Each structure stands twice: as structure tokens, then as C-alpha cells.
């Protein structure tokens with residue numbers, strides 16, 4: 001048995017999620033502790049700016065790469081303190097990094113020009129924690145013609161597949177991605193579109209709150225049909241189920257502003273929120289219906305699992321498929337992605353592949369990640 005730390009900081013840009021877990025000889029993870037650290041607001045603002053094309057990007061990237069590396073290290077050191085573990089107790093850290101640009105292969109982007117970029121300097125992280133780091137998990141998959149995302153479906157398959165039962169897992173973070181497990185050995189997965197990102201953008205702007213707790217604001221509003229239609233017309237939603245991934249390049253404040261500008265009159269803020277929730281629910285439900293077979297069970301992870309109004313709407317849309325949180329399978333919804341990167345680091349050190357070509361579209365299975373020694 002070995003101990004690994006997994007670090008995820010995702011597209012919602014809310015902060016850093018770390019887990020400390022043990023992995024047995026088969027790589028089965030068991031979470032021992034979790035620690036989450038919000039970003040300082042200045043770092044959050046600068047990261048959000050770097051997610052969109054702008055001036056002086058190399059200078060900004062270099063600075064934020066180092067700053068983020070130090071923030072990750074401070075989160076790991078806090079987790080070690082909380083658990084009274086020493087650096088030597090940990091085999092390695094698996095660190096996803098912060099995605100600042102994601103240009104996967106698509107109808108408009110040839111695979112040779114595709115790239116994805118995660119920052120958060122792994123050298124700084126290794127130096128300030130004294131623990132080896134595995135990072136840069138996505139780019140080898142891109143080099144093999146894949147999307148470089150989503151990667152968590154491989155973990156979902158390893159932990160959640162059940163012979164004879166068709167299941168799906170949906171992660172509702174900033175973006176949302178699903179994994180489909182047919183009950184034999186097949187798995188599919190892709191990003192469905194925005195998860196919380198547009199809802200977060202709107203409540204921050206209109207209600208000065210970081211997110212819509214339990215979806216209470218959305219629950220007070222009514223869907224605005226013209227706005228929903230406008231948003232659903234985004235080209236990302238016009239494709240079939242299959243390898244595809246997205247990010248803030250497609251869905252961010254600009255997209256929302258553009259859709260709102262097309263409305264004939266000033267909308268009620270609660271109605272906008274209700275519409276954005278409906279967009280997330282409908283695009284997840286549509287994605288499920290495009291799969292070869294509708295799953296009988298859907299397990300939800302990511303922060304969206306705590307949006308009660310969203311969960312209720314999803315349940316209605318996909319009835320009779322049963323909806324539950326991944327907690328019912330033994331993994332807390334906010335731990336799943338960080339566990340995925342601890343598990344991928346374990347696979348890297350054991351020279352095992354990390355990608356699922358049926359999900360990412362890569363030409364073959366490959367070992368993911370680069371190792372930075374302590």
C-alpha cells in the first residue's frame with residue numbers, strides 16, 4: 001500500500017482540492033483526508049483573465065505558473081499538517097494544474113494544431129513540499145490525436161463499473177462531463193458543455209454571490225425560452241456523442257453577454273439563472289439520450305451535486321433513470337477529480353496507461369504525465 005496526494009483545480013476557478021489517499025497493489029484508492037483551499041482573489045482574477053486571449057500573455061503565464069505552484073505547495077503542506085504525515089510518507093503528488101487554454105481537435109481545429117495548457121509549476125511544488133510530482137497529464141493524449149480530456153472516465157470505469165448494469169457518471173464542475181459504462185467492458189465519455197460556469201458567472205454579476213447555493217435563486221425564476229434557444233444553438237451542442245471536450249474558450253462571460261444582448265427586453269435576474277440551470281440540465285439529459293443505451297443509474301459528482309434544484313430538474317428529465325451522488329458508491333462528490341489525479345500518478349509510476357481512446361479519441365492507450373523528482 002502506498003500514499004498519494006491528488007490535486008485538482010478546475011474550470012470553476014474556485015480553488016484547490018487536495019486528497020490524500022492510499023492505493024493498494026491493484027491501484028484501488030481509499031481517501032484518508034481531504035483539504036480544500038480557496039484561491040486568493042487576486043490570483044483568481046488573474047487566472048480568469050489568462051483563460052481568454054489578451055496582452056502580455058507569456059509574462060503573465062510565467063508569473064502565474066510559479067504563483068500557482070506555490071499555492072499548490074501550501075495546500076499540500078496544510079494537508080500534511082492536518083494529517084500529521086511527513087513528505088516521506090507520500091510516494092508522489094498527482095497535480096492536474098490549472099487549464100488556461102484548451103484547443104482540442106474539432107471540426108474547426110486540425111489534430112496537428114490542437115493543444116491544451118495546464119499551469120502550476122511542478123518544479124516549485126516538488127521543491128516546496130519535498131515530494132515527487134507527476135504533472136502534465138493531458139498533452140500526451142493530444143499528441144496521439146486525442147482530446148486530452150476528459151480523463152476521469154478511466155477512473156470512473158475502474159471504480160464504478162458494474163457487470164450487467166448500464167451506468168453513467170456525470171461530473172458537474174465548471175464544465176460538465178459524462179462517462180457511460182455499458183455493463184460489460186465498454187466506456188464512452190465526453191464533455192456535455194457548461195456545468196456551473198455560466199450559473200456562477202451570472203450570480204456573481206447579478207447577486208454578488210460566488211455561486212447559487214442549492215440552486216435557490218434559479219428555483220425562484222422561470223426559464224426564458226428565447227434565451228435558452230439562443231444558448232442551445234451554440235455549435236458545441238450540434239454534434240453527436242463521441243470524443244469532444246470544451247472549456248472557457250466556448251462558455252464564459254462573453255457567451256452569456258452575447259446571448260443576453262439578443263433579448264428584446266431586460267430580463268429578470270432570477271429568470272436568467274433558471275434558464276442557465278435549464279441549459280446545464282438539458283444538455284446533460286440530451287447527451288445521455290444520444291448514447292447507445294440509456295443508463296439505468298446516473299451518479300453525480302462535482303460541486304453541481306449540491307445544487308438541489310439542478311438535481312431535481314435532471315431527475316425529472318431523465319426519469320426513470322435513477323439519480324444519486326457518487327457518495328452512494330463510496331466516494332464523496334468533491335473528492336472524485338482529485339482522486340483521479342492521485343490514481344493517474346500511481347498509474348504513471350507503474351508505467352500503466354491513463355487514457356481511454358474510446359473517450360478521448362486518441363489513436364492508442366498511453367502512459368500519461370511527466371515526473372518531477374523531489
Ligand SMILES: Nc1ncnc2c1ncn2[C@@H]1O[C@H](COP(=O)(O)OP(=O)(O)OP(=O)(O)O)[C@@H](O)[C@H]1O
Pocket residue numbers: 008009010011012013014171172173174175176195196200211212213214215301302303304306307308337
Ligand atoms: N452548495 C452548492 N450549491 C450549488 N452549487 C454548488 C454548491 N457547492 C458547489 N457548487 C458549485 O460547484 C462549483 C465547483 O465545482 P467543482 O469544484 O466540482 O468544479 P471544478 O473542479 O472547478 O470544475 P471542473 O470539473 O470543470 O474542472 C462551484 O463553483 C458552484 O457552482
Ligand SMILES: CC(=O)N[C@H]1[C@@H]2OC[C@@H](O2)[C@@H](O)[C@@H]1O[C@H](C)C(=O)O
Pocket residue numbers: 010011099102116148149150151152153171173174175176177191245246247337340
Ligand atoms: C481541459 C480541462 O481541463 N478539462 C476539464 C474540464 O472540467 C470538466 C471537464 O472540462 C473535463 O473535460 C476536464 O476535467 C476532468 C478532470 C477530466 O479530465 O475528466
